[in-house]
Amino acid sequence: MAELIEEAKNPQIGTSLAVFKPQRIVDFVWEESSREWNKQKLDAVYANQAQQSLFDVEETKRIFKVAKKLPYEFSYRFISEDGKERKLMIEDWELGMLYWNCLAAANGNEQVACEKVKQKYFTEWCKKDIYFFLGTTKKFHNVGTNPFIIIGTFYPPKNPQLTLTFKMD
Structure with a gap:
């Protein structure tokens, strides 16, 4: 993550899109906006x-x-490969649609809708091998402390390492 941030700030490189695997997800949070x-x-x-x-x-x-x-900003709190806890906001169409669907299912109760979104993004997807699609915004690309936001998530199932068995005849 630190390398991506430095690349985004470097005009010679200017990295603005990346796939990133967090070391560990700590929490999924929302703040009213x-x-x-x-x-x-x-x-x-x-x-x-x-x-x-x-x-x-x-x-x-x-x-x-x-x-x-959306009346809320949703973010992941996670540990990156350097051991630092970080927080990145999620700007993803899929999250927005999930929120609106959860709000309808919760009969307009925003707290219940946010909890349902967290259940999907934190409880369910964090059981999988989660990756973030990261992008920078024009406003913060070369100047922000961390110019990245999560623009999508990819969560294939975790495949435990296969074990080899030997058959001796």
């Missing part, structure tokens, strides 16, 4: 989209649908 998208950024997105099309901003707003913002 803003419930609405930043209006100035959203207006800029609409304006940019309209500029690249035949439609004006109002028509673009009608056609271009923005995903509902």
